[in-house]
Amino acid sequence: MTAQIPPEARQSAIDLSTAWLSQAGLRPTRQRVNLATLLVGDGQDRHVTAETLYDASRMSADPVSLATVYNTLKAFCDAGVLREITVDGSKSYFDTNLTDHPHFYWEDSGTLTDAPAEELELARVPDAPAGMEIAKVDVVIRLRAK
Structure with a gap:
């Protein structure tokens, strides 16, 4: 939108x-x-x-x-x-919110929305391979109706 x-x-x-x-x-x-x-x-x-x-x-x-x-x-x-x-490795969304935050992907409508960042807890991410650095971590939580 x-x-x-x-x-x-x-x-x-x-x-x-x-x-x-x-x-x-x-x-x-x-x-x-x-x-x-x-x-x-x-x-x-x-x-x-x-x-x-x-x-x-x-x-x-x-x-x-x-x-x-x-x-x-x-x-x-x-x-x-x-x-x-x-x-899905192929569909790109563009976000104007540049802060670190997770997303909900609504499978039924194909829309992406912000998820509450304060509710996400990541204890650890894997170390980057030698000679590399982690550029960003995207968290996309996929949702569908029950």
């Missing part, structure tokens, strides 16, 4: 998105600002796939191509303003 910005709040959302890009050292191109506005324009954290962001873009005043969505999401991840969470 992406931000639905009311017309009267659009300029404020664009300003917030432009600042988000600038703080990451990304040039605020028209396409990046459009996608950033859909992602963070309302100040809320969210999880999106390239396809859901593309669909939201198609409904916006300034749509972009699916290829541009993929390229922009990669640039946002490379700049450190988005975090990619992979489910």
Whole structure:
């Protein structure tokens, strides 16, 4: 789900998105600002796939191509303003919340949401092999109806 910005709040959302890009050292191109506005324009954290962001873009005043969505999401991840969470080794979600936290993956709807970090306890993770370091640990808890 992406931000639905009311017309009267659009300029404020664009300003917030432009600042988000600038703080990451990304040039605020028209396409990046459009996608950033859909992602963070309302100040809320969210999880999106390239396809859901593309669909939201198609409904916006300034749509972009699916290829541009993929390229922009990669640039946002490379700049450190988005975090990619992979489910099933093939489906990627992009999270605007960069804090360490676990996720629920809802199998029935194919959605990803934050899980309460304060309820997760990891006693230990394996040591990294020689010459390697742990870059991150993603915890995805899969849910399905009983």
